[in-house]
Amino acid sequence: MNEPKDLIDIPEESRLYKTLFYISIPMVIIALYLSFIYAPVERTMGVVQKIFYFHVASAWVAFFAFFIVCVFSIMYLVKRSRIYDVIAGVSAEIGVVYTAIVLITGPIWARSAWNTWWTWEPRLTTTLILFFMYIAYIMIRKMDGAWEKKARLASVFGIISFINVPIVFMSIRWWNTKLHPVVFGEGSDQVGGGLEPEMLVALIFSVFTMTVLYFVFLQKGIYIEKLKIQTDRLKEKMQERMIS
Amino acid sequence: MNNLFKAAFIIAGKDLYSEWKTKQVVTTMLIFSGLVIVTFSFAFDPTNNTVRAIIPGLIWVITIFAAILGLNRSFLSETKNDNLFGMIVSPTDPSSIYLGKVIANFIFVLIVQLVSIPVLFILFDFQFIGHLPLFIAVVILGTFGFISVGTFLAGLASNSRSSEMLLPILLFPVVSPIIIAAVQATRILLIDIDQIASAISWIQLMGVYNLIFFVLCLVLFEYVLEV
Numbered sequence: 275m276n277e278p279k280d281l282i283d284i285p286e287e288s289r290l291y292k293t294l295f296y297i298s299i300p301m302v303i304i305a306l307y308l309s310f311i312y313a314p315v316e317r318t319m320g321v322v323q324k325i326f327y328f329h330v331a332s333a334w335v336a337f338f339a340f341f342i343v344c345v346f347s348i349m350y351l352v353k354r355s356r357i358y359d360v361i362a363g364v365s366a367e368i369g370v371v372y373t374a375i376v377l378i379t380g381p382i383w384a385r386s387a388w389n390t391w392w393t394w395e396p397r398l399t400t401t402l403i404l405f406f407m408y409i410a411y412i413m414i415r416k417m418d419g420a421w422e423k424k425a426r427l428a429s430v431f432g433i434i435s436f437i438n439v440p441i442v443f444m445s446i447r448w449w450n451t452k453l454h455p456v457v458f459g460e461g462s463d464q465v466g467g468g469l470e471p472e473m474l475v476a477l478i479f480s481v482f483t484m485t486v487l488y489f490v491f492l493q494k495g496i497y498i499e500k501l502k503i504q505t506d507r508l509k510e511k512m513q514e515r516m517i518s
Numbered sequence: 519m520n521n522l523f524k525a526a527f528i529i530a531g532k533d534l535y536s537e538w539k540t541k542q543v544v545t546t547m548l549i550f551s552g553l554v555i556v557t558f559s560f561a562f563d564p565t566n567n568t569v570r571a572i573i574p575g576l577i578w579v580i581t582i583f584a585a586i587l588g589l590n591r592s593f594l595s596e597t598k599n600d601n602l603f604g605m606i607v608s609p610t611d612p613s614s615i616y617l618g619k620v621i622a623n624f625i626f627v628l629i630v631q632l633v634s635i636p637v638l639f640i641l642f643d644f645q646f647i648g649h650l651p652l653f654i655a656v657v658i659l660g661t662f663g664f665i666s667v668g669t670f671l672a673g674l675a676s677n678s679r680s681s682e683m684l685l686p687i688l689l690f691p692v693v694s695p696i697i698i699a700a701v702q703a704t705r706i707l708l709i710d711i712d713q714i715a716s717a718i719s720w721i722q723l724m725g726v727y728n729l730i731f732f733v734l735c736l737v738l739f740e741y742v743l744e745v
Binding site for chain 1: 684735
């Protein structure tokens, strides 16, 4: 069993952050151009379909963020280095934001596409449960106590809930297909098969942009967390000096 | 390995014995499940024939909410006199503490179900025509899955001062597959017996879920109880 290590270097904006930040600005502009002007308007759904580019991209990032949480949770439990815990926590926070975006844009799109705000379809329900699991994860992190304890418990929960996601998806799919188990094969495909090449370009580009944005936020979040830790340390030092 | 089970049985025996002496948890759970049934009879008119369709859901709602009461107690009762700390430093595997707690909680919830499910059937005038052995298997599998994850997360939440509030929030999203599977399988076995084949596949899903999470919790429990 490794001892928990509080190895946080003195914070400094990383060069990776700066590079990613300056790459992301033109990428966001291009993504907006591609999805609003370049891609044709969908025939049946109209302009509302434009939300699809951000909806799908956010959904992808939300799941990716949770994957990162799981990876860094395992790494924390093995290496016990505080930086892994910081990364997992920041990733979960970004994940909540993106999942919220998915859950808000989804019903807006669904209203015009399926004529209903919500259906208990596997992907939707899984995203909702994922959202609740993220919130539970953050609640563990906001618990009282020392950081070692919170980091350890949050890591354990991060692993458990990530493993749970595919099981949730499978079980809801079984439930939803009127009890005839579908083990493999496609579900109800929301994209609807034929996607215009321009649309596909816009989609792929916006997914890519969102991923870059995720890393920008991740770098910024880690920086902020490090600053917080540094502030706490300085406060502690100050208190010690005032007492003595 | 042998040692693991021996310690687990000792811990489970201790919990069951102290429960036998105080009768605190099971009594509370039983009264609570009775109250839930009464509340449901106000919410859904028992004389109405369509209420048959919600009986499977009711069984699991009662189980879940009654079990949460017991799960909250199972680790909080150990914090008095630092009993939990004593267990951690004792020369046993942390997994055996988990296993012992699972066994004890599982028995508590089974006792509650043994009383509350027949009471539910009587009060809602439900004629049982389904497949009894399979129904019992579903109840046992579903309860075991719920309890094995629940005990683990109760141990996790017990590190916090506000663990009673934390536990349901942690637990419900994680156990959602087992709840879906258990409710669906129960529904088929109680009111839709023709589709028994899909009940079997739900039971298989529950078996797989139980296996994955039981092993996972057993392995990860040592991280939950670290000092």
